[in-house]
Amino acid sequence: MTETRQRVGWIGTGRMGAPMAERLARAGVDLAVWNRTAAKAEPLRAHGAAISGTIAGLRDRDVVFTMVATSADLDQVLAELLGDGDGPGVVVDCSTISMEASAAARRACAGRGTAYLAAPVSGNGKVARAGGLSLVCSGPRETYDRVAGLLTHLGKSATYAGEGETARLVKIAHNLMLGVVTQTLAEITVLAEKGGVPRHAFLEFLNDSVMGSAFTRYKSPAFVHLDYTPTFTPVLLRKDFDLGLAAARALDVPMPVTALAAQLIQASLGAGRSDEDFAILLDLQAAASGLELKPEDVAVDDGLGS
Incomplete structure (x- = not known):
């Protein structure tokens, strides 16, 4: 049919x-x-x-x-x-x-x-x-x-x-990378801004470089505008990290970077940011770095044609 x-x-x-x-x-x-x-x-x-x-x-x-x-x-x-x-x-x-x-x-x-x-x-x-x-x-x-x-x-x-159920393992592994990449993106964006680079300029360069991706591009507006309207919350991301780390234990795969990212995601929940988008990892990184973030009023292409 x-x-x-x-x-x-x-x-x-x-x-x-x-x-x-x-x-x-x-x-x-x-x-x-x-x-x-x-x-x-x-x-x-x-x-x-x-x-x-x-x-x-x-x-x-x-x-x-x-x-x-x-x-x-x-x-x-x-x-x-x-x-x-x-x-x-x-x-x-x-x-x-x-x-x-x-x-x-x-x-x-x-x-x-x-x-x-x-x-x-x-x-x-x-x-x-x-x-x-x-x-x-x-x-x-x-x-x-x-x-x-x-x-x-x-x-x-x-x-x-x-x-x-192989598709489940693929998706869980995918979401582990989602969290790790977002935390890394938050760290390098804060590093660049604290050194005097506007967020939008750094992210524009990154997105047009070999290190850019569809994900970094469509997450850039949230980082630039500090718009944390939820698309995926830290609560849901923590659930996926719990699943992923459980799979890693069962398969005897060490995942030290993922385990550290899981703790930082947990910290976002401890800070009471559970109902916002997981891009709030940027805020937590800025606070830990002594940097006060402000929204940048700059148009940013999210790569989705919107």
Whole structure:
């Protein structure tokens, strides 16, 4: 069955889920969505999506995507989605959860005759809206091929990483680098500014150099303007570091730089900055360096065309 004929469900229309579901709806996919706070799903009606009053109302869908915050959230929604009878044809989970939790979800789906694909994503809500997400997927190859057409609507790429829960390890490793790079970016930006270089000038140079990346570019506006509107909070980043360091212990991989970054992320929570964007690592680094930061009123390209 092609993606244009598949009946698709979506669970979770938060900061990430809403723009992802919107991309499916805009592509003409037959889409029904559910969210715990129904008002957050309502804007999707304007793009052609139906709103389901219950999770159980999505059981007859060919494919159901889930995008939730924690393993416990996934357990809860799957319990209602799978019920006591037949579940949907495929569940594609885009959340960032542990390998163990993902394996448990796979077993639960298998018990109801539902195929399961782990498909966590790289990017934030703004990146999702711009179509810039990268997905990494694991599970049976035939399941991946079954939904590959739908995945093309969600982002710029989807990588098949193999059987089982390998995609979870890839995503956790990715988020460890996210935290380490952000802390490093904060350190070198503070170093340059304390030496007399405007933040925007340093970041412009960095982004245009071989050391720049899509990530450093779209994080630059937050650093320049000190705009910490959350895209990803320190609480969520700490969760991923906990998962990553647990995997490192299980696999006997020393990760000294990652362990230190984890402590600095914890310090941001201790400073009461839990509800802001994790770019507040810049503030903490500046405070530790005796530097008072001020917003710079300079236009900065985030690389997303916005």
